Amino acid sequence: MTQTRQENGRVLVFDADDTLWENNVLFERVIDDFLTWLDHPTLDRVEIRAILDDIERANTVAHGYGSRVFLRSLGECLERLRRRPATVEERGRLDELVTALVTHQVELMPGVAETLDALAARHELLLTKGDREEQQRKLDACGLLPHFRAAHVVAEKGVDTYRWLIREHGFDPAVAWMIGNSPKSDILPARAAGMNAVFIPNENTWALEHDELDPGDPRVLRLATFPELLRHF
Known part of the structure; x- marks a missing residue:
C-alpha cells in the first residue's frame, strides 16, 4: 500500500503491518x-x-x-x-x-492515530506487502486512509519496489523517508534505493524480517516509539 503527500519536497513512506498496527x-x-x-x-x-x-x-x-x-x-x-x-x-x-x-480487528499501535493526525497536513506515503485481499481489509478497517494520498499493496518490498515507488510518484529519494519496523523489508532496501529510513523496532517483528543494520549509517534514524516522529517531522 502506499500513500503520498509532500511538503517542502519531503515525503514519508509508512510500512503498515507492525508499524501502524499490530500484526x-x-x-x-x-x-x-x-x-x-x-x-x-x-x-x-x-x-x-x-x-x-x-x-x-x-x-x-x-x-x-x-x-x-x-x-x-x-x-x-x-x-x-x-x-x-x-x-x-x-x-x-x-x-x-x-x-x-x-x-481479528485491526489494533493500531500506540499513538499512531494521533501522530498521523498531526503529520497529515505535511507529508505522507504508506507501503506494505502481503496478501492483497487481507491487506485491503486492514486498510478499510484501520480508519487511517484519509491521511494518505495513495495506497499500494505489493507482493514484496525489495530495492526494485522502492525504485518503482520513486518513479511512480516522482519524488527525490534523498528527501524521502521510509518508516518501518523491518530491517529486511523496510530499512535496507529503501536505503539501497537512495532513500532515508526511520527504524522503529517492534519486539514482535517476524523472525524472517530480521537483519543487521549499519549502526554508523547517518541516514537511518532510530526511534523507540511512533509518536517520536513528531520531534523530527
Whole structure:
C-alpha cells in the first residue's frame, strides 16, 4: 500500500503491518497454540519452531504472504513431524487456529492515530506487502486512509519496489523517508534505493524480517516509539 503527500519536497513512506498496527503478534499467538496442540513427544517448542521457520521461509518465496500461506506452512510442518498426511480433523483444527488472523480487528499501535493526525497536513506515503485481499481489509478497517494520498499493496518490498515507488510518484529519494519496523523489508532496501529510513523496532517483528543494520549509517534514524516522529517531522 502506499500513500503520498509532500511538503517542502519531503515525503514519508509508512510500512503498515507492525508499524501502524499490530500484526505478527497475532501469528505468534497462533503458533503458540499450534505448538501446544501439537505436543510432539520428542522435539521441544524451539526445535519445532525452527522447522516451521524453514518451511515459512521457503513458502514465502514460492507463494507470498498472508494467512493462507501461513496455513499451508502449518500443514506442511504438521505432516513433516507426523510423517504422514494430515487428517480431516487435523486440517479442521488448523483452519480454526488461522481463522483468528482473518477475523481479528485491526489494533493500531500506540499513538499512531494521533501522530498521523498531526503529520497529515505535511507529508505522507504508506507501503506494505502481503496478501492483497487481507491487506485491503486492514486498510478499510484501520480508519487511517484519509491521511494518505495513495495506497499500494505489493507482493514484496525489495530495492526494485522502492525504485518503482520513486518513479511512480516522482519524488527525490534523498528527501524521502521510509518508516518501518523491518530491517529486511523496510530499512535496507529503501536505503539501497537512495532513500532515508526511520527504524522503529517492534519486539514482535517476524523472525524472517530480521537483519543487521549499519549502526554508523547517518541516514537511518532510530526511534523507540511512533509518536517520536513528531520531534523530527
